[in-house]
Amino acid sequence: MTPPKDSVFKTVMVIHKVRYQVINNWIKRFNTENWFSLFIMMALLWFFWIGGFYFFSFLAYQFHKIPTVGDMLIQRIMAFLFLALFLMTAFSDLITALSTLYLSRDLPTLHYHPVRPGTIFLEKFIQTVYYGAWAVVCFGIPIYFAYGNTFNAPWYFYPIAILSNIPFLIISAGIAILATLVLAYFLPANRARTMIVILYGFSFLAVIIYIRMLGGKNLMGSQEFGQTVEKFLFNLTLTTNPYIPNYWINQIYISAINQNLPEMFFYLALLFTSAGLIIQICWQLAEKLYYPGWTKTCESVKGMVAHRKGLWDRVFSLLFRFFSPPVRAVLIKDIKIFWRDMTQWGQFTLLITLVLVYLYNTRNVIENTGLMQQMVFNLPLKCLIGIFNLSLVGFVLANLAMRFVFTMISLEGRIIWVIKSSPFTMGRLFWAKYGLALATMLGVGIGLILLANHFLQIESFIAIISILAVICLSIGMTSLATGLGAMFPTFNVENPMQLTTGTGAIITVVSGLLYLLASIVLTAQPMIAYFFSGGNIMGISPQALLIPLALYMAMNLLVIILPIWIGIRRLRNRD
Amino acid sequence: MPMIEIDNLTKQFGEKKAVDALNLSIQEGEIFGFLGPNGAGKTTTIKILTGLLRPTSGKITIGGVDILKDPQSAKYITGYVPEDPFIYDKLTGREFLQLVGGLYSLADNLIEDQIQYWTDFFQLETYMDTLTESYSHGTKQKLVMSAALMHEPRLMIIDEPMVGLDPISTRKVKDLIKSKSQEGTTIFLSTHILSVAEELCDRVGIIHQGILIATGSPSEIKQMSKSEENVSLETVFLKLTENGNNQ
Structure with a gap:
C-alpha cells in the first residue's frame, strides 16, 4: 500500500493550519483580562506608530532642508538601514532556523507521520521567516511612512513599501536557513552548540568581507573623508551595489516616490523572483540534507560533560554566599543554563559587536577628520554623538531586556512545578530573577557607556549625565521586562522563539522602546542646554535642568514600580 | 511475508553501540513484546523503526518496504504511539486528530468518521473540544492512540501502552490490541510491565545493552531460565538481564 501522492502545498497548509487554529483558540477563550492586554498592546502599537511617524518625519525633514545633498542623504540612510535590517534579520534567523527546523518539540510528531521531510521543511521555513520578519515590518512601518510623507509619495508607495519587505526578508531568512541546513548536515551529531559558534564565526567573516567588498574602506576609517558630515555620509558607497537586495528595495522606494512605475516593478520583480529562487534552492537542498541533519540533532546520548564541582561553581557559590540557599540555587542554575544554551545569546553577541564596530569607526572619523567641530542641525556633532551613544546603549539594553529578561520566568517552562512544589515562593523566584537581570543589565550598560565615552572623548558633564541615564535605564528596563514577563508568562511552548512573539512580548518591546525614546528626549535636554551655555554648567537655566529631571523621575x-507590583501579584495568583 | 524484518541493525552514538547487530522478524498479525531494562536500546530501535533516527548500518523493511529507501510508504502503514507524545497544547483533541488525518491525506468525511468512532471508543466526548493542555496523561494517551489508529495501520508500534491509563482503559486497550491482532494488524509493543507482555504477546524479545539476548513465546522464554516450572516472566527477565550484566 503506497501513500497517495500528496500535494506539497496542501500538506504544508495542513500543518500550517495549526498555527491559525492556535490563534483562533486563543481568541475564542479570551476573558476580560486578555481583551485588556490586547487593547493595551494595540494602544501602545498605535502610540508607537504615530509617535515614531512624527519623530522620523521630523528627522527626515531636517535632512530634507539641507541644500543639494539632503534628499540624497535620506536615500543613503535608508539604504544603510536596509543593509542593517538585512544583516540583523539574517543573523537572527540563523538561530531561529536552528530552533524551528531542528529543535522544535513538534518535529518528532511530524516526522513519524508519512510526510516528506521537504514538506516539513517548507512549513518550518514559513515559520522562520515569520519569526524573523514580524518585528522588522511592525517597527519599520513608521520609518517607511515618514520617508514617503517627507517626499509626498503617491498612495501606492505605502502598500508597496510593506509588500516589498516580504521578499526582502525571505531572501535574508533563506540565506540563514541555507547555512543552517548545510552545517547541520555536515557537522557531527549533537553539536548544536558547535554549530552556533561556527554559524556566527562564518557570518561575522561574511559580514566583514561583504563590507570590504562594497567599499567598506570608508566605513573602516580611511583618510579620504570629506570635510563635512554630510559629505562623509554622501560618500558612503557601502549601500550602492546593484547586486544586493537592500539596493533593490531601496530602488523600489525611490522609484515609487518618483512615480517611475517601470523601474519600481522591475526591482519588485527582481526581489520576488530572487525570493522564489532562494526558496527553490533551499527546498531542493532540504530534500537531501534536512532529514539526515535533523536525525543527527536527535542523537543525544553523548551530551555535554560538566565537571561535578568546577571552578565556576566555586566562584558562584562564593559570589552568592550572602543569599539564602534556595535563591543561590536558582541563580546558579540560571547562569549555567544561560551559558550552556548558546541559542539565547547569539544575537546579543552580534549587537555588542556592531556597537564595538561603531565605536571603532567613529573614533577613526574623529581622529582623522576633526569632524567633532562640525555643526549638524545647529548642534555640535559631539553633543549629538553623546546623545547617540546613549541611544545606542539604550537600544542594546532594550534588546537584552526583550530577549533575555522578559523570557526569564517563562523559560522555567515545564519545570515550574519544581519551584511550585518546593517551599520557594513565586515572589522569591521573581526577585531572584530580577536581581540577576539587574546585575547583568547594569554591568552591560555601564560597561558600554564608559567604553563609548572614553573611546569618543566625551566631555565629563555629558559623560556623567549619560552614566546616570544608563543606570536609570537599566533599572527601568529590568523592571519593565521582568514585571511584564511575570504578567504574561508562557510555560508551554513548542519552540522558545514563540516567547518573543506573544502579546506580552509585543507590549514589552513597544513600551521598552517608548520608554527609551522618552528617556533620550528628556536626557538630551540638559546636554543640549549645556552646549548652548557654551560649556558652562553654571550658565544652564534651572528650568532646563529641573523640568526634564522631574518628568524623568x-x-x-x-x-519601575508598576510592572513589578502587578507582575508579582499576577505570578502569585496564577494557578 | 513478515511485517517487520530487521536485518543486522546497528546504531552507534559516538563510541557507544545503542543497538548491536539486531536481527528480528515479526509476522503479520503477531503481537511482539520488546522488553529490556532502561537504556537497553528499546527506544532507539523504536525510533529507527518510526524514522526518527537513522541506523548506522543494517536494513529494515516494514510490509516489504525498505524504510530508508521509501520512508513515506513505510510510515503510511504504521501507527505509532510514543511513550511521551507531543501534542500541541493550544489545539483541541478534535483539531489534533484533524491534523493527523490531514498528514495521512485522509478524506475529510473519513477523518470525521474516524474521530467519531475513536471518541466513542475511548469515551473522549467531553474532552474533544477542549484544549489538550488540560488533559490528564491518560487522556493524552487515549488521544494519541486514536491518532495512531485513524488511518487503520497494518502495523502498530506502541511504546509503553498502559502508562497513565486507569484500569478500565487498560482493559479496553488490551482488548483493542488483541482484536486488532486478530484482524491482521501487527503489534510491536515496548513495555516495562511484564505481566502485560505475558498476557498479550505471542512472542517477546529481550534486549540488553543493545543486544537481543532472547526471543520466543513467553513460555519459551520461561524455559530458558531452567528454573522451577511456575516461574513468572519477571523472574526470568531479571535472571537474563542479570546474566547479561555479569557477562
Whole structure:
C-alpha cells in the first residue's frame, strides 16, 4: 500500500493550519483580562506608530532642508538601514532556523507521520521567516511612512513599501536557513552548540568581507573623508551595489516616490523572483540534507560533560554566599543554563559587536577628520554623538531586556512545578530573577557607556549625565521586562522563539522602546542646554535642568514600580 | 511475508553501540513484546523503526518496504504511539486528530468518521473540544492512540501502552490490541510491565545493552531460565538481564 501522492502545498497548509487554529483558540477563550492586554498592546502599537511617524518625519525633514545633498542623504540612510535590517534579520534567523527546523518539540510528531521531510521543511521555513520578519515590518512601518510623507509619495508607495519587505526578508531568512541546513548536515551529531559558534564565526567573516567588498574602506576609517558630515555620509558607497537586495528595495522606494512605475516593478520583480529562487534552492537542498541533519540533532546520548564541582561553581557559590540557599540555587542554575544554551545569546553577541564596530569607526572619523567641530542641525556633532551613544546603549539594553529578561520566568517552562512544589515562593523566584537581570543589565550598560565615552572623548558633564541615564535605564528596563514577563508568562511552548512573539512580548518591546525614546528626549535636554551655555554648567537655566529631571523621575518611578507590583501579584495568583 | 524484518541493525552514538547487530522478524498479525531494562536500546530501535533516527548500518523493511529507501510508504502503514507524545497544547483533541488525518491525506468525511468512532471508543466526548493542555496523561494517551489508529495501520508500534491509563482503559486497550491482532494488524509493543507482555504477546524479545539476548513465546522464554516450572516472566527477565550484566 503506497501513500497517495500528496500535494506539497496542501500538506504544508495542513500543518500550517495549526498555527491559525492556535490563534483562533486563543481568541475564542479570551476573558476580560486578555481583551485588556490586547487593547493595551494595540494602544501602545498605535502610540508607537504615530509617535515614531512624527519623530522620523521630523528627522527626515531636517535632512530634507539641507541644500543639494539632503534628499540624497535620506536615500543613503535608508539604504544603510536596509543593509542593517538585512544583516540583523539574517543573523537572527540563523538561530531561529536552528530552533524551528531542528529543535522544535513538534518535529518528532511530524516526522513519524508519512510526510516528506521537504514538506516539513517548507512549513518550518514559513515559520522562520515569520519569526524573523514580524518585528522588522511592525517597527519599520513608521520609518517607511515618514520617508514617503517627507517626499509626498503617491498612495501606492505605502502598500508597496510593506509588500516589498516580504521578499526582502525571505531572501535574508533563506540565506540563514541555507547555512543552517548545510552545517547541520555536515557537522557531527549533537553539536548544536558547535554549530552556533561556527554559524556566527562564518557570518561575522561574511559580514566583514561583504563590507570590504562594497567599499567598506570608508566605513573602516580611511583618510579620504570629506570635510563635512554630510559629505562623509554622501560618500558612503557601502549601500550602492546593484547586486544586493537592500539596493533593490531601496530602488523600489525611490522609484515609487518618483512615480517611475517601470523601474519600481522591475526591482519588485527582481526581489520576488530572487525570493522564489532562494526558496527553490533551499527546498531542493532540504530534500537531501534536512532529514539526515535533523536525525543527527536527535542523537543525544553523548551530551555535554560538566565537571561535578568546577571552578565556576566555586566562584558562584562564593559570589552568592550572602543569599539564602534556595535563591543561590536558582541563580546558579540560571547562569549555567544561560551559558550552556548558546541559542539565547547569539544575537546579543552580534549587537555588542556592531556597537564595538561603531565605536571603532567613529573614533577613526574623529581622529582623522576633526569632524567633532562640525555643526549638524545647529548642534555640535559631539553633543549629538553623546546623545547617540546613549541611544545606542539604550537600544542594546532594550534588546537584552526583550530577549533575555522578559523570557526569564517563562523559560522555567515545564519545570515550574519544581519551584511550585518546593517551599520557594513565586515572589522569591521573581526577585531572584530580577536581581540577576539587574546585575547583568547594569554591568552591560555601564560597561558600554564608559567604553563609548572614553573611546569618543566625551566631555565629563555629558559623560556623567549619560552614566546616570544608563543606570536609570537599566533599572527601568529590568523592571519593565521582568514585571511584564511575570504578567504574561508562557510555560508551554513548542519552540522558545514563540516567547518573543506573544502579546506580552509585543507590549514589552513597544513600551521598552517608548520608554527609551522618552528617556533620550528628556536626557538630551540638559546636554543640549549645556552646549548652548557654551560649556558652562553654571550658565544652564534651572528650568532646563529641573523640568526634564522631574518628568524623568516621575516616568522612572512609574516604569519601575508598576510592572513589578502587578507582575508579582499576577505570578502569585496564577494557578 | 513478515511485517517487520530487521536485518543486522546497528546504531552507534559516538563510541557507544545503542543497538548491536539486531536481527528480528515479526509476522503479520503477531503481537511482539520488546522488553529490556532502561537504556537497553528499546527506544532507539523504536525510533529507527518510526524514522526518527537513522541506523548506522543494517536494513529494515516494514510490509516489504525498505524504510530508508521509501520512508513515506513505510510510515503510511504504521501507527505509532510514543511513550511521551507531543501534542500541541493550544489545539483541541478534535483539531489534533484533524491534523493527523490531514498528514495521512485522509478524506475529510473519513477523518470525521474516524474521530467519531475513536471518541466513542475511548469515551473522549467531553474532552474533544477542549484544549489538550488540560488533559490528564491518560487522556493524552487515549488521544494519541486514536491518532495512531485513524488511518487503520497494518502495523502498530506502541511504546509503553498502559502508562497513565486507569484500569478500565487498560482493559479496553488490551482488548483493542488483541482484536486488532486478530484482524491482521501487527503489534510491536515496548513495555516495562511484564505481566502485560505475558498476557498479550505471542512472542517477546529481550534486549540488553543493545543486544537481543532472547526471543520466543513467553513460555519459551520461561524455559530458558531452567528454573522451577511456575516461574513468572519477571523472574526470568531479571535472571537474563542479570546474566547479561555479569557477562
